[in-house]
Amino acid sequence: MLDASDEGYVTEDGRRIGGVLMEMKNITLRFGGVKAITDISFDIREGEIRAIIGPNGAGKSSMLNVISGFYVPQEGEVWYKGAKRPPMKPYQVAQLGIARTFQNIALFEGMTVLDNVMTGRLNYMKTNMFQQALWKGKAEAEEVENREFVEKIIDFLEIQSIRKTPVARLPYGLKKRVELARALAAEPSLLLLDEPMAGMNVEEKEDMSRFILDVNDEFGTTIALIEHDMGVVMDLSDRVVVMDYGKKIGDGTPDDIRSNQAVIDAYLGVAHD
Amino acid sequence: MLDAAETQTETLLEVNNIEVIYNHVILVLKGVSLKVPKGGITALLGGNGAGKTTTLKAVSNLLASERGEVTKGSILYRGERVQDLTPNDLVKKGVIQVMEGRHCFEHLTVEENLLTGAYTRGAGKAEIDADLEMVYNYFPRLKERRRSQAGYTSGGEQQMVAIGRALMSRPETILLDEPSMGLAPQLVEQIFDIVKSLNESEGYTFLLAEQNTNVALRFAHYGYILENGRVVMDGPAQELRENPDVKEFYLGMSDEGRKSFRDVRSYRRRKRWLS
Amino acid sequence: MFYREAGDFKTSYEEDSQTFPIKFDRYRYYFVLAFAFAVVPFVINDYWVNAIFMPFLIYSIAAIGLNILVGYCGQVSLGTGGFMAVGAYAVYKLMTAFPEVNIIFHVIAAGGITAIVGVLFGLPSLRIKGFYLAVATLAAQFFLVWLFNRVPWFYNHSASGQINAPERTVFGVEVTGPNTEAWATYLFCLVFTLICAILARNLTRGVQGRKWMAIRDMDIAAEIIGVDPLRAKLSAFAVSSFFVGIAGALFFAVYLGAVEVGEAFGINKSFLVLFMVIIGGLGSIFGSFAGAAFLVLLPVLLKNTLVGGLGWPTDLASHLEFMIVGALIIAFLIAEPHGLAQLWRVAKEKLRLWPFPH
């Protein structure tokens, strides 16, 4: 186990991980009779890439939903930036600087890629409706300013050529990338990724990995990710939480997890190389 | 298991040089041909947007509902032209598709979802119950969730429902579109094991579109690689696995074995056979 | 290749986000404007104004308003007739209460009042979605009509329960009342329509429009990325009702001149405007115009050909008109579910590629 002291730790490849950014304390979530999450606690540290893994239906996505405020757990507390987060609506959570992508792509199908990514900047655009209606002046200036930022993200994720394409027409992999772009546009301090690499081939996974690492590196964004590709998880993440049937069955560095018998039984099947 | 030599057996499904256009303007498939031998597992590989799903939908005649159409070429099943059939005729002929992205009936329970799979069968209740039991055997998780609405099940559970539903129709040929997407590793293995065992014991034929090239090539007999709406390479799975390009771009292996995803940060432009 | 956008590069983001990024389109737009302002007023007569232009312009405003709600924000509303009635009665009360104030302000204020009413009836949209919401908005429709019919204060206690537009002028030219000139009412409506269209365009191209569209496309995801659904929906209701209210005010004051609420603003009106929006194209300002033109012009055209041209009995003709309109709606939907605007877009795309098929 790592020494998870308040000051953080240093990873194998020499990155400094900071203090606790978000902490889940004894979260329990039920849907009628179904217990999706049972008494789970873990933390996410600043600058860290934190993976959540587990069999299907283990409650991983539900956990992300709890973090982003979409599900309200019956029990437990969410601590963010050192304070207990009061009950809030998802959009308020987003305003705290938490952005995410979705397991089943949730892009706005009726808009172009550019507009989709621009929605990521919503919380930075403050003109009111009257200024909007007049357009010239404040609204336009703000639009241009944010557009510049978005263009940077678009460059970064190499989706320049599809800027004006309606997202409905894009193949799956590109959609995932656009979704990431939208999340990044919000300049989040915590980025939640739900299976960002599902449905991709190795090469695309490599691209995606590169983006994730770069985001983490360049912007210092903290990332929590769910992924089923063990290769990716083990290579990218600093620490891993393992869930099974709503319970936490492991938490630690990839190496710890690899050799954790409970995890092997419940999830990996065979010891992963 | 069939090996390369035996694929000379009867060709069940034959796609000849088809072109597909969406919305009258977007040309997606630019001449795709492939053959699916009876009793074999044929893999269709390729990156995002290569046209795998489109090819499968062209075969199962689901394109019309997406405003797409096959404008050229022909599709033969057992030597018979099937382009003009309705999807349900095709299911009656024994071809069923498991669609990409699950597509469960959200408001139906898991069990009802499975039962819709048996829609085209005239089988009696006992027989269908037996098949239901078989599916539950394959996917015990579904048995636990049988009474809940499919819309509320997790991604992986939905994938199981979709596959189970297809099995319920007792097909001859299954078109599987990305069965491994979003599944936990053991489940992926398990699903491919199921594919294999169905193939071997029941003689089901599979045409399988997959991103997870690694697994796909392990289980398939023959593979086609699609890029940008064209078949750029095909061959017995064994050979494809050995091919250095495939190794690098689809299996993520370099000469030193598996690369770490951390090491890809240095820029690297991909090589394309065609674009 | 008839239609080219190649070579039309943008060097700044302002240029890139303008309404008609393609030069050809921009010129066509200026041309249409110039024609509408400088030529039409001199050649039209009563018939053209009262039977075609005025309904077209006014319905365009209503359609733009409804399009914001349905097409951009995804909240289907069948209360348009009721909201138009609010605009009409508001402008009537204002006109009679403050005769010295210019009617332009009355019309705008009527829009404002309608916006407030719209927000009230939009409140349930936070919980109620889809067709449930559509049907729920009928409550507004029926309640408002009942209210205006019921409470004599709204129609200044007139014996008949009808409201009549008194005479009002703009720059000394009469725009309401019996003695108006065709060109004056036409220009009056045209200016309102144009301004409304520009405002709507501005609102929909920026951050506000994106919020609405996000809610429309996937409300949950929108909320999770930071859109406050209540505010987004209510603002759509407000803006939409504002336009609809203006349309209602003009409809009563300038176009019909006398109105009975149940007849002029009944449920049929709600459906009519919704048809315009869907046929024209959801989420398209241009579509609102196209839809309004389609449903205003088509019946007149059909009637004139069938009765005037072919000499059919009027009842056969109007039954046939129903059939043709219905069949055309279906045919358009099958050809292009996303409305006339999209049909136009696809046609352009094809033109651009012409003569190559793809």
Added chain:
Amino acid sequence: DLVFPSLSYRTGPYAAGGIPFADGYADYFTLLNERDGGIGGEKIQMPECETAYNTEKGVECYESTKGMGSLVYQPLSTGITYQLIPKVTADGIPMLTSGLGRTSAKNGAVFPWVFNFPANYWDGASVAVKHILDQEGGDISGKKIALVYHNSAYGKEPIRTLEELSKKHGYELSLIPVDHPGQEQKSQWLQIRRDRPDYVIMYGWGVMNQVAIQEAVNIRFPMDKFIGIWWSGSENDVKPAGDGANGYKALTFHNLGSDYPLYDDLKAHVFDKGLAAGAGDQHGTAIYNRGLYAAMLVAEAAKTAQEIHGTSQITPAMMRDGMEALEMTEEKMTALGLPKFGPEFTVSCENHGGNGFAAIGQWDASAGEWKLITDYMQSDQDIVQPLIEADSMAYADEAGITPACN
């Protein structure tokens, strides 16, 4: 040529009323053309325009026909009438709204271009009450009268009059509105069943009429105490209720049935030549007769105009003069082949609405026909006239009109 456009509605929710009227209106003019070669030697043109009872279409129809030199409009819709009042006033084309439209337009000093002879809604209400008075031997104090009305401007017309009359005669009035279209009237008729009013007066239109009569039959309300306005008195309204509707009464300002010499002419010159308007299956019905009657009034006014101005080629303004000088006498009607077809009346600038005579018709279910059971009675002018005065003056104020008769 003389142009008399017909803004008709043969479709939509009120088609059942619109069709017979339009047929009658057209057939009468066709007869004049065929038999007499028009009016005063001028052929009649009758462009028909479908309004579907919709005000906007009405406006479109008005605009599209007014350029043809139309002499008079007859829209058969209160909504369209209100629309057209300012327009005809500005354009100088007369409009006739017999038994409908804006009641206070009777005051020609305020509404120079609008005519509503021979009777209006307020006359109707008054005559109904008069009939009730007759039935009750002249004393109805303490009796209960319920008004079932179409919840629209039209339906609300009689309320003021009935209220005034109740003050005078001491009956108790209860108001029972029915919303458009009026397919469900359970609550209204349960209320009537509970309250047991002595009489029910109905101002209905469209499907509301049939349902009301059916419900009245269902609750066994005595049919002879149920009186409809003329728009609630067609065959269509009573037939669906079958025998139960026997004895139902309705007001009318013209006679019923087809037992007139004119019908022989119609048969000879129009029906048998295959020139009948519409499907030709409405002849002799109450509303068809109303169409005939309206056309007859228009034609007589045109003749009067031709006489006044000494020209057969009259303009709308001359037509107006003709209407304002119109005099309907029994001789005239007999000469036209329509003896006793309508009340006698004269029009003047102060009085654009005739003398407010109406009669009561009664439905005979076994014979399947309407029969007039009273003579034409005049409405209570003491009550109606001041109301008209007040309302028209209010309009004049609002619209800035100085009432004047030259």
Added chain:
Amino acid sequence: MPDQLIYAMEVFLNGLMAGVLYALVALGFVLIYKASGIFNYAQGVMALFAALTLVGIMEGQVPFSHLINAMFGTEIHHFGWHLPALVSILLTMAVMVLLAWAVNKLIFNHLVNQEPIILFMATIGLAYFMEGFGDIMWGADIKKLDVGLPQGINTAIDETTYGWFGYGFFIDNLDIVATVIAAILVIALVIFSQYTKQGRAMRAVADDHQAALSVGISLNFIWVMVWSLAGFVALVAGIMWGTKSGVQFSLSLIALKALPVLMLGGFTSIPGAIVGGLLIGVGEKLFEFSVGPLIGGATENWFAYVLALLFLVFRPQGLFGEKIIERV
């Protein structure tokens, strides 16, 4: 018992009956919505069309006679026969099946997989078309419809209640018949949709057109079946309402009475249509009875909607409607 209470009871009972009649119309909506996610605006017009056809067949009207006469100057109107009600109903049913088939062949087959609002719009087009078509085919005049259903006050109930309260309740015989028919219909339809293979397929289609196709469900077959069923329901509703008010254009407006019922009961629930109908019927009648006189009456039109709306705020999918699944 105080009079007011007795009256209220009568109003209550009549509200129930009226509710059943609304529910009959609502059922047609539910069927089609359930099987295709189509909000069928044309349901009211279908009821009108069914009733027109029924009368036309019964009375031996020549279809399109007006058109034929106008074109060829002929004078044909009637075949001169008079068919028994039952035969005519069966023939009308056949026409409705034909209509269902045509509607699918010509419209909805081309709109598979489109958004609900587009489908909704298509049904509006259909409504326009059928309105004109029905009028041209059978004429726009009012027709009396009598298939031999009893009508008028039920004397047995009147007398019994008179014996109890000294005030006889008014219950319309027609309403009693409607209630019986509606009950049978609802039970049959519930069994059909929940427990049969076709019913399950129907619900599957509603969820996902493409997936339904992929498992071999023939959209065409399901839709023709469902539209036929809806046509049948429309015919029943048309008979009931037509008997009440004659067959004419306004019959199509009964759809407006069915909408709040749908909201309240849930668009997808067959029993919901009945329960919703009863609630709306009772609610609006009682409101009109108690509050109506205070605020000027004629409240029924909006009250039904407002009641449904208030209700929805607490249960957005209606009483029995399928919960709107919200997941990410």
